[in-house]
Amino acid sequence: KAGRICNRELGSSETICFRYLDQAKDSCERALPLLFYICYVVLSFKVLCSMMATVSVVFCSIPYYIQTFIQTNVAVPITDALNRVRAEFEFNISVVHHFSVNLSASKSLGEVSADMMEAVQQHMEPYHRALEFFSYISFWAILYLWYQAIRYRQRYLRDDTFDNIYITRRFVELDLRCAEQGRPTVLPLSARERGRYLPPGALWLTKRERRQYGLQLFRFLRHMLLGFSIILADYSIFWLLDLFRHQLSAEIIARAPSTMTISVNGTGYTSEIFQDLVSAFNTLQEGKVSVLSQVCLIEPLEPDHNTYITIGILYGVWLFICIFGSYMARLRRAVCAAYFPSREQERLAFLHNIIRARREWLLLALRRTGTQRLADTGKSRFFLILTSR
Template identity: 25%
Template sequence: MPDDTSTSAIPPTTTTSGGSITTKAVETTIKTEDSTPSPTNPTPPDKPKTAEERVAKFFTKTVVTLLILGYLTGVGMAMVWQLYETGRFRLPSGLWLKLNIIVLVFLFLCYSRNVRCIVTLCIPIMCSSKGRSLLITFAFILVATGPTWNILRNVDVLTSSLSCGQTQLKHALEEMLEVMKEPLVAIKRAVQTAMSNIKKVMKQVELLLYRIKELVLVVLSGIKVMMEWLNSIVKFCNKEYGTPFDRCMKIADDAMKDCREKLGYFQGLCHATHLFSMLCYTVKVIDLVCVMVVFFDDSVLGTIMEKLKEFTEGIKNMFDASVTFDHDFTFSTVASKNLTDVGRDIMDEIHLRMRGFFLIFGWLDVVGGFLCIWVIIKALYFKMKYLRQPGYDNRYLTKDFLEIDEQRKLTEEERALPLKKMEKRKYIWITSCRLTRREVFRLMRSMLFLFITTVQIFCICFADYSFYWVLAMITYYGSQTANIEVDPYIAVDVEGDGYVSDMLRGIVDAFEPFSQKYSIDATPCLPRPRRPNFRRYLEIGGCCLLAWIFLFCEPYGLRLRHIVMRLYYPAEARQRAAWLYNEILMKRMTFLKLLRRKARAKFKHDPRADPYTFLDWLRAKTAGCFLCRFILGHRKGDTCLLCGFPLKGDRVECSTPGCKAVYCQSCFDESNKICCICKKPVEYGDESDISEEIDSSDDPNAVREPHESDIYCMVP
């Protein structure tokens, strides 16, 4: 075939009317190139609706509406009754909320074809990044309510165990300090006991000395009383009779006086009595006896008392002893908080540091709901772009593309098939297992992010189980008791009941090993970890596995969107196939080839020989550049659904209400002027598309006219 032949599949002799009318996607009226009907574009009158159409419309518009309103009214009455009975209002949750959502979705599916299309599109979109994000969000919700919460509970258990262990350690240190001080305390106690015993002995000796002293004092008191009695007798005697000397002198004086009285003048003879008075001096020594008694009372008794006092003081000093203990040991603990408060502060600090983490997990349910809405938004966005932009994500070869190529093959025009080597990397069949370069790049990028997320989830679950395993091992080995016999040691037995034996027994007991009767029971302080929920692990693993399955099915799931849209909107799918066909042909076209075709079209006055403009050629060549697409815009204009030729002046629209099929005049004539989209194969003469199971009946109603309930022709 020559390099500069036309791309049109229409014979050169075909003529078309000169008018041109552009229809919008939402129009349902019948339009042609001219305002008046023509043989090439007949406009049949509207047919009256059949009973089947009326029943279908009544069901979809009235019955379903009443069902939705009735169901919502019933739910509202149930909630009002709950408020009346319980006195409080509570939104639906759990299983009831899920059932309500399922019922409403089912009712809306029955109500609108658009809703059915959107819900069907949401299924393959779940294989995209939005669906995986929803699954990963749900997995993180399970992680937050399962392993993460279990880790925090085990941290609390560990903190309580550490607090209990520190309390036991504190008591053990106090007891060990007592053990360290026990020898000194025992010596002090033994010495104090000995001193107490010595004091008891001293008190007994002192009591004995007091008794001896009392006896001596009694004897001395008796002697003193006797001497006082003798002295009193002497005094009485001296008082009554005077002293012997005085009485002797008095007798001598009385004798001299009586002699003088009796002798008168012979008084001189009476001086002989002086000799008698001289004899009185011989009895004067009798006065020395009283003097000796007084001397014995003052000297002998004083000496005896002094010696006795010295004896008692000596005995007292013999048993007097003073023991002074000088021991300096300082051990102080300064704690502003007790161990329970310390453990509580640790947990508060952990919660404070993980506040952002908890906040994120707290909003995960909201994020999950937003992602569900986002999936629906993506379905709406894809539907809108699919219907309005033929070039949006249009790189898959479909059955419509093949039909266009077969149509061009019949007219011996330039064909897009077979594809070139470079084109096969970019355009593939929609049912092919091979991936394009763009799909491979997107798959690898998604694998990287999903791998990181999976590793994070695995690390959290692994940390939960590892933490539980460590605490379980601590509890297991901490509860094991070792039966270790106490090493034998020598014991000293002190016999006797005396004071010295008691003192020695106390000293010996003080120096016995204290550890022989010391033990600490750490069982109450062992951690009791919370067992992980292994069922939750399976749920998390299932979400991750499903996300990986969605990842590998993402390219095929995104292709499935085109198949769904082709089922609901076959006319638009045919137009997109024609657009892709022309796009491939334009990308193959060189600039020189475009100039030759324009020159030939201008020379021959054949508009079909020049279907493309320079702007279309530039758009096709720069389709991979976003900036160029933004500046040049998108190629507009309809193409024939059969041959893919851009329509200019030979545009023919289908006259069936709701059908948006557009043909060139040549293809429409070859189809017997019958639309192959909304009509049955028996109507346009293609018996190869007839299904024997459906159209083998002789019933004339087996091939019916399309109506509003037809999924292919209903207005969106």
């Protein structure tokens, strides 16, 4: 008893340690529901609990050996003497009691409440699994989005040509200041330039965005066709098996085309044995043999329509991203421009210079082409001078 009392009063150090670590993990999961995987780090410290358990076992085992010694040398002789004294006063008493219990309920309230909680838990189990799966996927999705945002930010701050194709309000103000100072302007844009540069809120897409839009839409159609083929094959197999079951639902019974009768005459044990055999043979001839039994039919399971609905929802989300993804991607530049206004001003100045330089290069190329053509056709020097100016 001393060892048990020691363990009961002090408690098992390993069990207490495990309980506190589990409570710490539960508190961590309640505080971080989306990142609950981090809380499993606490469980790695359970190795220390085993070390504590070794020390506690040694401490509480000393009274156990003392108890064994006392029980063997003192308690056993005293117990035997008391048992002999008690045997002198033993007598038997018989008691007969009749009772009747009538219950109007098959289950108690506790059992009913437990059954209700179990039913609710079974009904909510798919939702719990879906939430766990969503939490796992969302962690990696957030990590991937964070990486893309960092990568976009680095390119935005370092590369002037990266995603610098938008004619914003600040760009218009910059062009107006250039006009007030007598410097060359770029607005309004030409028809060719409007296909390359556009406002952030414009509904039309640039050439690069249209190419990316078409590629994403092609991938969506390819995967949707593959998924539709799999669903169609699944439902076709079910329809074919169900058709077989329907066509073979009738039971086919075969009978003997002709029968013959055998009779045995005589008396004695041998005659009775042969008569029994002949009667069994006659019974088999008159019986019906089932060639195709209902027991052997295949029972096809209908496809799970909830799976089809889930696949349709995923394809719908993918289609939404394909259609509106290009427009939502423009918000990245707006966020960076709000956090880095000086850098946005530098990029706008660079874009303004690029548009003006491209126009000058285009005019220079046209001028050189015209001059070369006039020189080749042998025109007068007067026209060459006019063209050069």
